Amino acid sequence: MSEPLFLDQQPEIDKKTLLADIFTPAWAIKALRLGWVRAGDLAKALKNGRLAEAGLSEQEKQCIEAWVKEKGLLRTRKKKNPETDAKALPPPNPKIVPLERIQLGLGLDGRDGTNRADDHIRSLEATDDLGALNAWLAARANNVNTRGVYRKEAERFLLWCTVEKDIALSSVGLEEASDYLRWLEQLGRMDEAEWQKRWKCPQSDWIGPKNLPRESPDWRPFNAPLSQPSRKLAMTVIKQLFNFLKKTGYIIYNPFDQISGKVPFLQGEGAPKEFADRSFTEEQWTMVNDYFESLDDDERHARLAVILMLGKGLGLRASEMLQSRAGWIVERRIDNETITVIEVVGKGDKVRRLPLQDAQLSLINHYLEMRGLGKIGLCDEDTPLLASLGRGRKTVLKEGQARVTALSRSGLYRTLLDFLEACARHVEDKHPMDAAKFRTSSTHWLRHTFATTALKQMPVNVVQNAMGHASVGTTSRYLTPEESEVAKAMRKMKPF
DSSP: OOSOSBOSSOOOOOTTSBGGGTBOHHHHHHHHHTTOOBHHHHHHHHHTTOGGGGTOOHHHHHHHHHHHHHTTOSOOOOOOOHHHHHHHSOOOOTTOOOGGGOOOOTTTSSTTOTTBOOGGGOOOOOOSHHHHHHHHHHHHOOSHHHHHHHHHHHHHHHHIIIIISOSOGGGOOHHHHHHHHHHHHHTTTSOHHHHHHHOSSOGGGTBOOTTOOTTSTTOOSBSSOOOHHHHHHHHHHHHHHHHHHHHTTSBSOOGGGGSOSOOOOOTTOSSOOTTTTOSOOHHHHHHHHHHHHHSOOSHHHHHHHHHHIIIIITOOOHHHHHHOBGGGEEEEEETTEEEEEEEEEOGGGOEEEEEOOHHHHHHHHHHHHHTTOOOTTTSOTTOBSSBOOOTTOOOOOOTTOOOOOBOOHHHHHHHHHHHHHHHHHHHTTTOHHHHHHHHHOOTHHHHHHHHHHHTTTSOHHHHHHHHTOSOHHHHHTTOOHHHHHHHHHHHTSOOO
């Protein structure tokens, strides 16, 4: 090694220890530019195979790796023990399984459901409830994300009907429709003894660990009690399912039409959420931008620039960012002027055209060049605007060849959260409340920030079109004139 990596004297080490107190200034500055401020950041970088980004030699990497392990900064996950883990969770109810494995016997399959309409008015080919439910998913859930939500809610309700209430879905009446909301409100919130007085199946039949694959025997339909928004979504989706079944002549009436659409807040719910505006102020965005500009320019940095531009600069949803392709960027003649636009394919496959500024197009072209590709117009139209970094791939890309792996949803989420966490550490000494807000943010905050910024400069209907909102009411939620007036008035009041 040309110079020592470590200072002669080091403090007591933990994950919060500043790298500037551990390493020589030259290397500490390199680490800071990569967003590595504390020892925990270095351990994470080592774990994710990112030490090479600091330009270290192989000998230096080995030295740091040995130091990180010596200090116990690498947390190893406890290996799962199937025997002990199985004891922590009661045996599964064999009737509560994912939708694709549900098998309904006579009386529960809906062939003789009490709410079934006559066959001569039915437009569905389905003859039982499972077939009708799958027909609804096929007809109304073309989008992958929408299908996932619809399947989850329909799956839960079908299991509740057949296992908890012991009736077919097409036999659900007003009483069951009302009971389902009460059941959702109480699930996971009630003492088991009290629960058993009201309901048939124990709560452990329904609630299990998070992120279990659907093939796992320990899979459960829920992993926690549902919040008020989640309960509201559940009731909305099920009502849509029954509307579909009624309109296609599968059932006679929709029992949920007689249920109030109001889903109440339970005790402890409904309090204002932390940082409820879910957007950044101009001052906070300046902090974000200043920190971003302080980082070294590489492929990761160039990709982050495009993410920030698509989200905050254009108001794209996370799903739209991930689906965006080079072919979306075209020239169009608008008002006798040829301008460059990005034609965004949004919800419901609706296309909206958003003008691209020269600086925005330059960010995209710069990122493409970092990936070894030609600029917009010269690269493959199917090239994803956001790609995975492809670390560790053995295949060598030919000149002009697109990296076929688009950035994943989790990759986008992690990229932005890591950046905002680093940004929070950068400003927390002088701006602790802003740092706390950065740490609670997510990818959708970029879109919210676009909305609140745009509404200060454009009419609400223009912002509606730019964001792809079906209703101007959705866009209007970003307008808070009453709160603004209250804030101005309260600042003029005396403290006491």
